Amino acid sequence: MDSQCVSILPRVCGVLLVSGSSLPDDTSLEKLLDWFTTIAQTGTSLLEACPCLVDFVSKVAFDYTSGSSILSFTLKLTGLIGASEDGFKVLKVQLKNPNSPQPGLWEDPCLRIGWIQGLKMILKHSEALSFFAQADLIEPLLQLQTDSSLFVASAANQTLAQVLVLCQSPSSVGHNGSKNRDLEHNSLSMESTQNYSGIITKVSDYLNKSVVLKEISQLPGSQQILRLLAMLLEHQLSLFHVETVILGSVPPQASDCLPCPQRLIVTAILLLLRLCCVDSSSSSAGCVEVVRFITGNSKVQKCALEALLVLSKSPGKTLTLPNTAKHPTSLPCHSVFKLVGDLTGKAATGRYSSWIWPCVTGSMCRQIGSPLSSLLGFIQAVRKRACDTRWEARDSTVEFLGHLVGAPSCWAFTEQEMEPSDVLLGGRSFTVPLLKEALQDPESYVRASSISALAQTLTPSWQDGTALTQEQVGRNNILFQDSEGFARRAAVKYFIAWFSACSSPSSCWLLMQSVPTVLSQGVADLDWEVKLHTLELAELVLDRAFSDPSPSHPYAVMSDQDHRLPIAGQQSDLLSSLKNLVDWGVVSALLCGVVDCDRPVALKACQLLLKLRGIVCPEMGKDTCVVSEACSEADKEGICASVDPECVSVCEVLRVLDLDEKLSILTQSSDHIYNSPLSLLQDILTAAAASSPPGQDPRQELVMDCY
Amino acid sequence: MPEIKVTPLGAGQDVGRSCILVSIGGKNIMLDCGMHMGYNDDRRFPDFSYITQNGRLTDFLDCVIISHFHLDHCGALPYMSEMVGYDGPIYMTHPTKAICPILLEDFRKITVDKKGETNFFTSQMIKDCMKKVIPLNLHQTVQVDDELEIKAYYAGHVLGAAMVHIKVGSESVVYTGDYNMTPDRHLGAAWIDKCRPDILISESTYATTIRDSKRCRERDFLKKVHETIERGGKVLIPVFALGRAQELCILLETFWERMNLKAPIYFSTGLTEKANHYYKLFITWTNQKIRKTFVQRNMFEFKHIKAFDRSYADNPGPMVVFATPGMLHAGQSLQIFKKWAGNDKNMVIMPGYCVQGTIGHKILNGQRKLEMEGRSTLDVKLQVEYMSFSAHADAKGIMQLIRMAEPRNMLLVHGEAAKMEFLKGKIEQEFSIDCYTPANGETVAVTTNPSVPVDISLNLLKREMALGGPLPDPKKPRTMHGTLIMKENSLKLVSSEQALKELGLNEHQLRFTCRVQLQDPHSDSDTLHRIYTHLKSVLKDYTIQHLPDGTVMVESIVIKVSSSAEDANAKVLLLSWSYQDEDLGSYLSSLLKKGLPT
Numbered sequence A: 001m002d003s004q005c006v007s008i009l010p011r012v013c014g015v016l017l018v019s020g021s022s023l024p025d026d027t028s029l030e031k032l033l034d035w036f037t038t039i040a041q042t043g044t045s046l047l048e049a050c051p052c053l054v055d056f057v058s059k060v061a062f063d064y065t066s067g068s069s070i071l072s073f074t075l076k077l078t079g080l081i082g083a084s085e086d087g088f089k090v091l092k093v094q095l096k097n098p099n100s101p102q103p104g105l106w107e108d109p110c111l112r113i114g115w116i117q118g119l120k121m122i123l124k125h126s127e128a129l130s131f132f133a134q135a136d137l138i139e140p141l142l143q144l145q146t147d148s149s150l151f152v153a154s155a156a157n158q159t160l161a162q163v164l165v166l167c168q169s170p171s172s173v174g175h176n177g178s179k180n181r182d183l184e185h186n187s188l189s190m191e192s193t194q195n196y197s198g199i200i201t202k203v204s205d206y207l208n209k210s211v212v213l214k215e216i217s218q219l220p221g222s223q224q225i226l227r228l229l230a231m232l233l234e235h236q237l238s239l240f241h242v243e244t245v246i247l248g249s250v251p252p253q254a255s256d257c258l259p260c261p262q263r264l265i266v267t268a269i270l271l272l273l274r275l276c277c278v279d280s281s282s283s284s285a286g287c288v289e290v291v292r293f294i295t296g297n298s299k300v301q302k303c304a305l306e307a308l309l310v311l312s313k314s315p316g317k318t319l320t321l322p323n324t325a326k327h328p329t330s331l332p333c334h335s336v337f338k339l340v341g342d343l344t345g346k347a348a349t350g351r352y353s354s355w356i357w358p359c360v361t362g363s364m365c366r367q368i369g370s371p372l373s374s375l376l377g378f379i380q381a382v383r384k385r386a387c388d389t390r391w392e393a394r395d396s397t398v399e400f401l402g403h404l405v406g407a408p409s410c411w412a413f414t415e416q417e418m419e420p421s422d423v424l425l426g427g428r429s430f431t432v433p434l435l436k437e438a439l440q441d442p443e444s445y446v447r448a449s450s451i452s453a454l455a456q457t458l459t460p461s462w463q464d465g466t467a468l469t470q471e472q473v474g475r476n477n478i479l480f481q482d483s484e485g486f487a488r489r490a491a492v493k494y495f496i497a498w499f500s501a502c503s504s505p506s507s508c509w510l511l512m513q514s515v516p517t518v519l520s521q522g523v524a525d526l527d528w529e530v531k532l533h534t535l536e537l538a539e540l541v542l543d544r545a546f547s548d549p550s551p552s553h554p555y556a557v558m559s560d561q562d563h564r565l566p567i568a569g570q571q572s573d574l575l576s577s578l579k580n581l582v583d584w585g586v587v588s589a590l591l592c593g594v595v596d597c598d599r600p601v602a603l604k605a606c607q608l609l610l611k612l613r614g615i616v617c618p619e620m621g622k623d624t625c626v627v628s629e630a631c632s633e634a635d636k637e638g639i640c641a642s643v644d645p646e647c648v649s650v651c652e653v654l655r656v657l658d659l660d661e662k663l664s665i666l667t668q669s670s671d672h673i674y675n676s677p678l679s680l681l682q683d684i685l686t687a688a689a690a691s692s693p694p695g696q697d698p699r700q701e702l703v704m705d706c707y
Numbered sequence B: 001m002p003e004i005k006v007t008p009l010g011a012g013q014d015v016g017r018s019c020i021l022v023s024i025g026g027k028n029i030m031l032d033c034g035m036h037m038g039y040n041d042d043r044r045f046p047d048f049s050y051i052t053q054n055g056r057l058t059d060f061l062d063c064v065i066i067s068h069f070h071l072d073h074c075g076a077l078p079y080m081s082e083m084v085g086y087d088g089p090i091y092m093t094h095p096t097k098a099i100c101p102i103l104l105e106d107f108r109k110i111t112v113d114k115k116g117e118t119n120f121f122t123s124q125m126i127k128d129c130m131k132k133v134i135p136l137n138l139h140q141t142v143q144v145d146d147e148l149e150i151k152a153y154y155a156g157h158v159l160g161a162a163m164v165h166i167k168v169g170s171e172s173v174v175y176t177g178d179y180n181m182t183p184d185r186h187l188g189a190a191w192i193d194k195c196r197p198d199i200l201i202s203e204s205t206y207a208t209t210i211r212d213s214k215r216c217r218e219r220d221f222l223k224k225v226h227e228t229i230e231r232g233g234k235v236l237i238p239v240f241a242l243g244r245a246q247e248l249c250i251l252l253e254t255f256w257e258r259m260n261l262k263a264p265i266y267f268s269t270g271l272t273e274k275a276n277h278y279y280k281l282f283i284t285w286t287n288q289k290i291r292k293t294f295v296q297r298n299m300f301e302f303k304h305i306k307a308f309d310r311s312y313a314d315n316p317g318p319m320v321v322f323a324t325p326g327m328l329h330a331g332q333s334l335q336i337f338k339k340w341a342g343n344d345k346n347m348v349i350m351p352g353y354c355v356q357g358t359i360g361h362k363i364l365n366g367q368r369k370l371e372m373e374g375r376s377t378l379d380v381k382l383q384v385e386y387m388s389f390s391a392h393a394d395a396k397g398i399m400q401l402i403r404m405a406e407p408r409n410m411l412l413v414h415g416e417a418a419k420m421e422f423l424k425g426k427i428e429q430e431f432s433i434d435c436y437t438p439a440n441g442e443t444v445a446v447t448t449n450p451s452v453p454v455d456i457s458l459n460l461l462k463r464e465m466a467l468g469g470p471l472p473d474p475k476k477p478r479t480m481h482g483t484l485i486m487k488e489n490s491l492k493l494v495s496s497e498q499a500l501k502e503l504g505l506n507e508h509q510l511r512f513t514c515r516v517q518l519q520d521p522h523s524d525s526d527t528l529h530r531i532y533t534h535l536k537s538v539l540k541d542y543t544i545q546h547l548p549d550g551t552v553m554v555e556s557i558v559i560k561v562s563s564s565a566e567d568a569n570a571k572v573l574l575l576s577w578s579y580q581d582e583d584l585g586s587y588l589s590s591l592l593k594k595g596l597p598t
Helices: A003-022 A028-041 A052-061 A068-082 A085-094 A109-122 A126-134 A138-146 A150-176 A179-210 A221-234 A239-248 A262-277 A285-294 A298-312 A333-348 A353-368 A378-386 A391-406 A408-415 A420-425 A428-438 A444-463 A470-479 A485-501 A505-523 A528-545 A568-584 A586-594 A599-616 A633-637 A650-656 A659-667 A677-690 B077-085 B094-115 B123-130 B214-230 B244-259 B272-281 B288-293 B310-314 B331-340 B359-364 B395-405 B417-431 B458-466 B496-503 B524-538 B579-593
Strands: B003-010 B019-024 B027-031 B063-065 B090-093 B133-136 B141-143 B148-154 B162-168 B171-175 B199-203 B234-238 B265-268 B305-307 B319-323 B347-350 B369-371 B377-379 B383-386 B409-413 B434-436 B444-447 B483-487 B490-494 B511-519 B544-547 B551-554 B557-563 B570-578
Touching: A003 A028, A003 A052, A003 A068, A003 A677, A028 A068, A028 A677, A052 A068, A052 A085, A068 A085, A068 A109, A085 A126, A109 A138, A109 A150, A126 A150, A126 A179, A138 A150, A138 A179, A150 A179, A378 A391, A378 A428, A391 A428, A391 A444, A428 A444, A444 A485, A485 A505, A485 A528, A505 A528, A505 A568, A505 A586, A528 A568, A528 A586, A528 A599, A528 B094, A568 A586, A568 A599, A586 A599, A599 A650, A599 A659, A599 B094, A677 B359, B003 B171, B003 B199, B019 B162, B019 B171, B027 B162, B063 B148, B077 B094, B077 B123, B090 B094, B090 B162, B094 B123, B094 B133, B094 B272, B199 B395, B214 B234, B214 B244, B214 B347, B234 B331, B244 B265, B244 B272, B244 B305, B244 B319, B265 B331, B310 B319, B310 B331, B319 B331, B347 B359, B359 B369, B359 B383, B395 B417, B409 B417, B417 B434, B434 B444, B458 B490, B483 B496, B490 B496, B511 B579, B524 B544, B524 B551, B524 B557, B524 B570, B524 B579, B557 B579, B570 B579
Parallel strands: B027 B063, B063 B090, B090 B133, B171 B199, B199 B409, B234 B319, B234 B347, B265 B305, B265 B319, B347 B383, B409 B434
Antiparallel strands: B003 B019, B003 B444, B019 B027, B141 B148, B148 B162, B162 B171, B369 B377, B483 B490, B511 B570, B544 B551, B551 B557, B557 B570
16 A cells, blocks of 8 residues: 555544535545555555554544534445454444434434444454344344435345344354364354344344244244345345346357356257247246246347357357257247347337347348348348438437348358348349448448448458559548547457458558558547557558568567567568558557557557567667668658758667657556546545635635536 | 436535435446546546446446536546446537547546556446447437436537436426526537426536636636736646637637737647537537537637647746646646746646546645655745636536426536535425435435326316316416316316217216115105105105106106005115215215105
């Protein structure tokens, strides 16, 4: 912990005692507690780290005039200190017979929340539980179960569960714990058993009054606790959570780690989808509850389809769908149509079908490859939606078309000489003109979606090396001038996709022609995410230039050791590669990026420059450094003011930039200063100093308002 | 009795993130879904797990309504809809729907830029969230479902800000969001119908303030900018891309024009063009002056304000720069601040609130030495000014709105506890209505006494008048008797005759009869006469007849006498009455059971 913070803390406590309730920012006290919690969590004793806190707590406790917010804060802090047995002992001595707070303060929910949260924190050890039992705190705790404040009632509910867990745990420790623990337990047991049974009786009485729980009272003690616990927790768990957990637990890209055979998961998901589609009347009585929850539930449908998507992407596995005839749980064709129908049927409520159904049917055909063409008027529907007056509908349609042409299962179809876009929509001749039209859409979301969809559509032709026409490149350059960030971001990604699909720069000369323009424009964009994507493209070009055989993670920083010194025969290759990089504008893009005011851009550029440094001058400062006399284009065009306009060696530039220092600064976010504990403590002190009595402050009162 | 429940998850006794749950007539509505900029973890968002135990928000909520595009009102929306999961309808006005994603995107970029946070909503999530939004028009009633309807009203404050009237059956709630009761340079004042909601949920940022004249503040601002420019200094105004930035732009533009100033004004954000585009597009949402002059000159096409390039920050000479973000915590505003902070000729004007953990917060509290990255420190020599330009209703404005809407109950949010308490007292005193100020997590339940409007037939009213009752007065409730007809969603109170006629029904007579045994040794006719005499003496104000057919009639009650077959001294009296005279009939039978006077 920062010693500066410790030295300031007593002054801050002093300020809080005087003006705690009038702090200018309502989050300060909570953030202060966050800091104390962090200290406690590291295993350090809070009292040893900040000895002034006990004094602060006792001063507040013995002060009649403490306001509710500072009292609430102190109650929580007391809980935090008392959570350790040592801290608890100190508090027990220091806080004997504190003053009762002002009458009426209990009415303030802020105080009740402080009390209940403090109590929850302190109940971590048997000492605290004994204190809890002897002071009969179970009474107010039970009262708070039905508090008028949701927050208080909820925290009280959790605290009660915690008390029951604590009552339960000594007996379980007795069976499984070590000998020492057993002895310790035995010496405590008589007293604590009485305490615990007293608590359990009161909880049972309370629950008996509020709910009819006759059968529980007849159970033996330990089972009573478990049962009570279960009751408290039961309503927290719901079917929805279970669904999400199941579906969310399907690990992406890791089918080997699946909890059970993939076939079973697929069957389960299809069963879920089927339940979403069927009428509740047709289900068996036991399932009524389940069906009621998920019939027509679009969230579950989307989750299920997403899970299928993840499974289909598992490497080395093909998604095998159970045969309809053999497996009654599989999704029959009519269910697919019903699913689509259900979603479109929501048109009765009016509004959601326009965006849900293209998404869902898109995922659907990706996964199941159902012959949707048999859906009457499907093509017409897509056409109609592509020119809907609402941008929502147009965008979803364009996204749908993108999914359709880019779907992996669609390419599986290609092998069978049957493209799904042919099956579904009459082929690319239908899709591409629609997407081209969408490039002119007045809504930037739609334009961005259409660029992404076009990239998906064109990927196969890039892969076969089919050259694009000049007109296509030109159009995308124009798109680069779009007034909206979304579209420009999509445009850079389009080039990234194009570059990734090309086997070598020579096979894509048209693309390489536009790379310098893309890089120079992209890195000077107003939108930092466009700049970041541009740097991602620069990274691809960089990797390709040096034919890096091991593509690293895009954000990974290559250490100098990762690159062996280029041996003499490779030096000329290296020089020509470097020359190419300079010509393509990669170096100038990186130099512009590294001085950018947006941290992620500067960070990415810095990482890439370090990577470049690792390749061209692996031992910076030594004579072995490869010197390139290439002139950076940025200098010529005067884009980066920070770079000397004269021709300089790349190595010299890389040396001057002090990249290692830059990287260490950039890796930390600016938050490490302004949201640090020290900053918080200073803010509390200066705020207190700035707020003079009303009327004397020449500055207008700071009023919390909207933003 | 039916009740309306209101639970703030945010903005309860604080000015943090607005998020208020309302349960009305079996419907659950979330009002605003804001974020708190003071936190860097999940605490910046409302804790949605309190809404429903099992986390299925779509099942629990009937709709979400967003009042305006400020992040403390809409910043958690993509988190809620895409990360927590909510597929139900989200309502906001057209301008809010257009501008909201710009601010969310800007905020996302700053957050990710500054901290490299990965567990944060993405551009795709913002887009998917916005696809769930249904736009609202002002004064247009939108039917959320068969029972729940909502209607938006103009709120001033920022472009597209709306108050919303939520109605289920005869119960209703109005939520103001942030509003302004005085027009400013580009927006009009808030206005609402006299809709008499059961609860008016109002913001109370300036609950205890009667704001000084806006003109004074503007003059002060212009003076400070002008002085700095005159001495060759540079002025930095950190703003969020939209909202008060446009107000200040108009202010400076007009001033520059009037004073013929030459120093450049720059607006340093890529968002400005889009923002100004929307201000032009939604010109109908601005104030009358801007709309009127729109044909000659669009106020948002600025002559003096140019787009900023970051290289301009090093230019010599005076200039004014509007830069984002508004709290000096990242991006361009912070970059420019660092460049200019060391010169005491320069000035930074903070036009809004800054949370702890930002440079803005530090300099407003008077810190003059700032620690920077790389263990360097920055000496802040430039002049630091704070001038709030946020457009909220002050105490007077809030009272004015209450007078406009005439609510039955008041509930204050979006304000500080102590100030709310003061305003609560004023409201309860002046309007004699209950005023609530729940803290976050606390539920206020207000019992409603739904009044059901009923038409009354003119005939019935005339008849009541003929009986000498007072003239009908809407302020004085009174009891009316008649037959209530419920037909085609309307309720009508008519006389029973008219009801029979309208409904095509025949009248049926219902008569009660009873036998009373009397010991009376006289002849039947004598007994009857004795009964007549007895009743005459007891019931002075009633019409009593001794009819020739051997009966006595008291109003509609018929009394006959016959001798008992078993006992010659015993008489059997037969009483019969219609149901209208049930009371009198019962009375007579018990009276006669006591026997006749000797």
